[in-house]
Amino acid sequence: MIEPVVLKGFRDSLPKDEIPKKRIIRKLEDVFSSYGFVPIDTPVLEYTKILLGKGGGETDKQIFRFEDNGGRDVAMRFDLTVPFARFLAAHHDEVGIPFKRYHINKVWRGENPQKGRYREFMQCDFDLVGADNAESDYEILSMMHRSFSALGIEDYTFHISHRGMFSAFLKNMGLDEKSTDILRTVDKLRKIGEDEVRTLLVEITGDEGKAEAVIKYITAGENSSFEETLSKLTELSGGENESSERMHDIYRLLKCSGIESSFVFDPSITRGLDYYTGIVYETFLDRIPSIGSVCSGGRYNNLASLYTKEELPGVGSSIGLDRLMAGLEELGSPLLANTSSADVLIVHSDEETENAIKAAEALRENGIRTDIYLNPNAKMKRIYSYAEMKAIPYMLTLSPSLTLKNLGTRETKEYGSIPEMIKDMKVD
Amino acid sequence: MIEPVVLKGFRDSLPKDEIPKKRIIRKLEDVFSSYGFVPIDTPVLEYTKILLGKGGGETDKQIFRFEDNGGRDVAMRFDLTVPFARFLAAHHDEVGIPFKRYHINKVWRGENPQKGRYREFMQCDFDLVGADNAESDYEILSMMHRSFSALGIEDYTFHISHRGMFSAFLKNMGLDEKSTDILRTVDKLRKIGEDEVRTLLVEITGDEGKAEAVIKYITAGENSSFEETLSKLTELSGGENESSERMHDIYRLLKCSGIESSFVFDPSITRGLDYYTGIVYETFLDRIPSIGSVCSGGRYNNLASLYTKEELPGVGSSIGLDRLMAGLEELGSPLLANTSSADVLIVHSDEETENAIKAAEALRENGIRTDIYLNPNAKMKRIYSYAEMKAIPYMLTLSPSLTLKNLGTRETKEYGSIPEMIKDMKVD
Numbered sequence: 001m002i003e004p005v006v007l008k009g010f011r012d013s014l015p016k017d018e019i020p021k022k023r024i025i026r027k028l029e030d031v032f033s034s035y036g037f038v039p040i041d042t043p044v045l046e047y048t049k050i051l052l053g054k055g056g057g058e059t060d061k062q063i064f065r066f067e068d069n070g071g072r073d074v075a076m077r078f079d080l081t082v083p084f085a086r087f088l089a090a091h092h093d094e095v096g097i098p099f100k101r102y103h104i105n106k107v108w109r110g111e112n113p114q115k116g117r118y119r120e121f122m123q124c125d126f127d128l129v130g131a132d133n134a135e136s137d138y139e140i141l142s143m144m145h146r147s148f149s150a151l152g153i154e155d156y157t158f159h160i161s162h163r164g165m166f167s168a169f170l171k172n173m174g175l176d177e178k179s180t181d182i183l184r185t186v187d188k189l190r191k192i193g194e195d196e197v198r199t200l201l202v203e204i205t206g207d208e209g210k211a212e213a214v215i216k217y218i219t220a221g222e223n224s225s226f227e228e229t230l231s232k233l234t235e236l237s238g239g240e241n242e243s244s245e246r247m248h249d250i251y252r253l254l255k256c257s258g259i260e261s262s263f264v265f266d267p268s269i270t271r272g273l274d275y276y277t278g279i280v281y282e283t284f285l286d287r288i289p290s291i292g293s294v295c296s297g298g299r300y301n302n303l304a305s306l307y308t309k310e311e312l313p314g315v316g317s318s319i320g321l322d323r324l325m326a327g328l329e330e331l332g333s334p335l336l337a338n339t340s341s342a343d344v345l346i347v348h349s350d351e352e353t354e355n356a357i358k359a360a361e362a363l364r365e366n367g368i369r370t371d372i373y374l375n376p377n378a379k380m381k382r383i384y385s386y387a388e389m390k391a392i393p394y395m396l397t398l399s400p401s402l403t404l405k406n407l408g409t410r411e412t413k414e415y416g417s418i419p420e421m422i423k424d425m426k427v428d
Numbered sequence: 429m430i431e432p433v434v435l436k437g438f439r440d441s442l443p444k445d446e447i448p449k450k451r452i453i454r455k456l457e458d459v460f461s462s463y464g465f466v467p468i469d470t471p472v473l474e475y476t477k478i479l480l481g482k483g484g485g486e487t488d489k490q491i492f493r494f495e496d497n498g499g500r501d502v503a504m505r506f507d508l509t510v511p512f513a514r515f516l517a518a519h520h521d522e523v524g525i526p527f528k529r530y531h532i533n534k535v536w537r538g539e540n541p542q543k544g545r546y547r548e549f550m551q552c553d554f555d556l557v558g559a560d561n562a563e564s565d566y567e568i569l570s571m572m573h574r575s576f577s578a579l580g581i582e583d584y585t586f587h588i589s590h591r592g593m594f595s596a597f598l599k600n601m602g603l604d605e606k607s608t609d610i611l612r613t614v615d616k617l618r619k620i621g622e623d624e625v626r627t628l629l630v631e632i633t634g635d636e637g638k639a640e641a642v643i644k645y646i647t648a649g650e651n652s653s654f655e656e657t658l659s660k661l662t663e664l665s666g667g668e669n670e671s672s673e674r675m676h677d678i679y680r681l682l683k684c685s686g687i688e689s690s691f692v693f694d695p696s697i698t699r700g701l702d703y704y705t706g707i708v709y710e711t712f713l714d715r716i717p718s719i720g721s722v723c724s725g726g727r728y729n730n731l732a733s734l735y736t737k738e739e740l741p742g743v744g745s746s747i748g749l750d751r752l753m754a755g756l757e758e759l760g761s762p763l764l765a766n767t768s769s770a771d772v773l774i775v776h777s778d779e780e781t782e783n784a785i786k787a788a789e790a791l792r793e794n795g796i797r798t799d800i801y802l803n804p805n806a807k808m809k810r811i812y813s814y815a816e817m818k819a820i821p822y823m824l825t826l827s828p829s830l831t832l833k834n835l836g837t838r839e840t841k842e843y844g845s846i847p848e849m850i851k852d853m854k855v856d
Binding site for chain 1: 429430431432433434435436438439440441442443446447450454457461462463464465466467468469470471472473474475477478481489492494495496497498500502504514515517518519522523524526528529534536538548556558559561563564566567570680681684685732734735736737769770773781782785786789792795797798799800801802803804813814817818820
C-alpha cells in the first residue's frame with residue numbers, strides 16, 4: 001500500500017475550497033472582460049534561461065528546475081510576469097498593441113512553506129501594455145476597484161505611490177545613487193517599523209538629516225488627504241514634475257468616476273523590485289491589514305526588453321488569489337459560504353428510478369442543480385449524512401407523494417406535480 | 429537578447445484560443461454542476477511513486493520526473509485519474525461517498541510531439557465513485573450527452589460496450605487466460621483494420637476458428653440496433669449474465685430520457701487499460717470520426733486500491749479538451765467563432781477622456797463589454813487595425829455627436845445620449 005500523501009508545501013483543493021475559488025475567478029474574469037481584457041495562457045514549463053533572465057536573485061534558489069528527457073535545462077514558472085514578457089516578445093504582432101490581458105493560473109516556488117504560504121499557488125495577473133498615460137494607469141486602478149467591489153468586499157484601500165516622484169525627491173536630496181538600497185529599505189517599513197528603517201537609512205546615507213528627510217517623505221501620507229499628500233511630496237521633491245502631474249491627472253480621473261475615496265497616496269509604498277518606473281500600489285483589506293497586500297503592481301517602462309527590441313511600456317497588477325481567499329474567509333464572506341454540491345437531492349426506491357431521472361431532468365432544465373442519491377437501498381440516516389456533507393439544502397422524495405423537505409428547517413411540503421414544485425421553488 | 433521561444437511540444441494559448449477554451453469549460457462546468465458534480469484540484473507535482481504506482485508501462489518513460497531541492501523523487505501528473513485515486517484514498521471521509529467530481533486541468537507527457545499532440549494538454553475528467561448500478565452508469569452517459577448537446581455539437585455518437593460481457597464471451601470460448609492480449613489487440617481495430625487484427629488473434633489464440641469467433645463478436649454491432657447487438661452478443665457469450673442484464677437496464681434508462689439514439693452498442697470498444705470492469709465507451713464526432721474519440725472512459729471496480737483498503741467502485745469519463753477543440757474548429761463551431769475582446773471600442777480625443785470613462789462605465793454596467801482606445805493621438809488607420817485584430821464589432825466616437833459605427837457593415841448611427849444608445853443596442 002502506498003501512503004496517499006502530497007508533497008510538503010502542496011495541498012489538494014477539496015470541493016469546499018474549489019467551489020468558491022471557481023466562483024471568485026468567474027467574477028474576476030467577468031470584470032476583466034467587461035473592460036476588454038482577454039485571457040492568455042503559457043506553458044508551465046519553460047527554458048530556465050528564459051525564466052531566470054539575468055538571474056542572480058532569490059528566485060534562482062526557489063525555482064523547480066531540472067533537465068528534461070531531451071537534456072534541456074527547464075523549469076516551472078515562478079510567476080506570470082516573466083512568461084508574459086516572453087509571450088509579448090513572441091506575439092505582439094499577432095495580438096495587437098495596446099494589449100490588455102489577464103492570466104489566472106498556478107505558479108511554483110520552492111520556498112520553505114510557512115503559515116499560509118505554499119509551494120504551489122494561484123496568481124491572477126492583469127496588465128495593459130503599449131500605452132503610457134494617466135488614462136491607462138487609471139484603467140488598471142478602476143478595474144482593481146471594480147474587481148474588489150464585484151467580490152462583495154466592503155472595506156478595501158488602494159495605497160498608491162509614484163516611483164518617479166520618489167526618484168525626483170532622492171535626486172533633490174542628492175541620494176539618487178543610493179536609490180536601490182533606499183527603495184528596498186523603505187519597502188520594509190510595514191514589516192520592521194519606522195525606527196528600524198531609520199537606522200538602516202542612516203547606515204545607507206551616512207547622514208542622519210537625510211535619513212530623517214526620507215522618513216518624512218515616506219510618512220507624509222499619514223492623516224492626510226490624497227491631494228494634501230501629493231502637494232507635500234511635490235514640495236519635498238523640489239516642485240512639480242512629470243510624475244507629480246501624472247498623479248494629479250490620475251486623481252482627477254478617479255474623482256470623475258467617483259471612486260477616489262478608496263485610494264490613498266501612501267509614499268511608503270515602493271515595491272522593492274527594480275523594474276517599476278511609474279505608479280506603484282498595494283491593496284489592503286481594512287479590517288485585516290495584517291494579512292498584507294492582496295493586489296499589487298505598478299507601471300514599468302519596458303517589460304520584455306530581455307527578449308525583444310520592441311519597447312513595451314505597461315501597467316499591471318497581480319492578485320494573490322490564495323491570500324485573498326484566506327482574507328475573504330476571515331471576513332466571513334458569503335462568496336465562500338455556499339459550497340453546496342446541488343440544490344436538491346432526489347431520494348428514490350429501485351422501482352422509482354425512471355421517475356427520479358425524469359424529475360431530475362425537469363429540475364435541471366429549470367436551472368435547479370439536482371443530485372440523485374445512487375444507492376436506493378441505503379438507510380435514511382446514511383442519506384441524511386450524505387446531504388449534510390454535500391450541503392444540499394432540499395431533499396425530494398417521490399412516493400407516496402412528491403415531498404420536498406427543507407433540510408435546514410425540517411419543514412416539508414407536498415406537491416401534485418414536478419412543474420408545480422418548480423414554480424414554487426422559483427418564487428422562493 | 430534571449431530568443432522568446434517555448435519548449436518543443438509546448439505552446440502559448442493566445443486570446444483567439446483561450447477565449448473559446450474558457451467558454452467551453454464554463455459550459456461543461458455548468459452541465460456538471462447541474463448534476464451535482466463538484467470540482468476538485470490536485471497538485472501538479474506529486475511523489476513519483478504515487479503517480480507511477482506499480483509502474484512498468486509506457487508512462488514511466490514519458491513522465492516529467494526529477495529530484496527536487498529537498499532530494500525527493502517527484503514528477504508532474506500525466507493524467508487526472510491517478511491523482512484522483514490518491515485524492516480519494518486521502519479524503520473519502522471528508523468528501524462523502526458516493527462522490528461525484530470533475531477536474532479540468534493540464535497534464536504533461538514527454539511523448540514525441542506529433543500533429544495535434546502536445547506535451548502539455550488539457551484533460552476534463554468526471555467520475556462518480558461509490559455506487560455500482562445501472563443508474564450510475566446511466567448518469568455518466570447522460571451527463572456526456574448533455575455536455576455535447578450544451579456545446580452545440582450536432583452529430584455525435586457514443587460507442588458503448590461492456591467488458592464483463594466480453595469476458596463472459598472469452599470464457600465461453602475457453603480464451604479467458606489470454607484476455608489481456610486479446611483486449612489489447614481488439615482495441616487496435618480502428619487503427620490497423622480487421623485483417624491485421626485477425627492475423628494477430630490467430631497468433632494469440634493459435635486457432636483460426638476462435639480468432640474468427642472473436643472477429644464475429646467485435647463486429648456484431650455493425651448495421652445493427654443497440655438491442656439487436658445486445659441480443660447477438662448475449663447469445664455468443666452463452667446466454668444472459670449480470671453484465672448483459674446491466675446493459676439492458678442502462679438502455680432502458682437511456683430510452684426513458686429519450687437520448688438512446690445517440691448510443692450504439694459497439695463491441696469493438698474495449699479500452700485497452702486493465703482497470704475497466706464494466707461498461708466502456710468512446711465518443712466520435714460523426715462528421716469527422718478520423719480525429720478519434722473525444723470522450724472515453726468506463727467503469728472500474730476499485731480505483732484507489734493502491735492507496736487504501738476502502739473499496740471504491742466507480743464510473744468515469746475523460747474529455748480530451750484540445751482534441752475536442754480541434755474537432756469543433758474543423759466543424760466550424762460557432763463556439764469558436766466569436767473571439768472579440770469587447771463589444772464596443774470607444775475612441776476619443778485627449779479632451780474627452782472623462783466623457784469616455786463615463787460612457788464606458790455606463791456601457792459596462794449594462795453588460796456591454798467596452799474597451800477604450802488608449803492612445804488618443806493615434807491615426808485612424810491604426811485604430812481600425814486595432815479594432816480588427818481584437819474583432820471588436822462596434823466603434824463609438826463622442827464628438828461632434830455620439831456616433832456608433834458597425835465596423836462590419838460600416839453603417840453609422842447617431843445618438844442623443846448614452847442611455848438612448850444602450851437601449852437601442854439591447855434591442856439589437
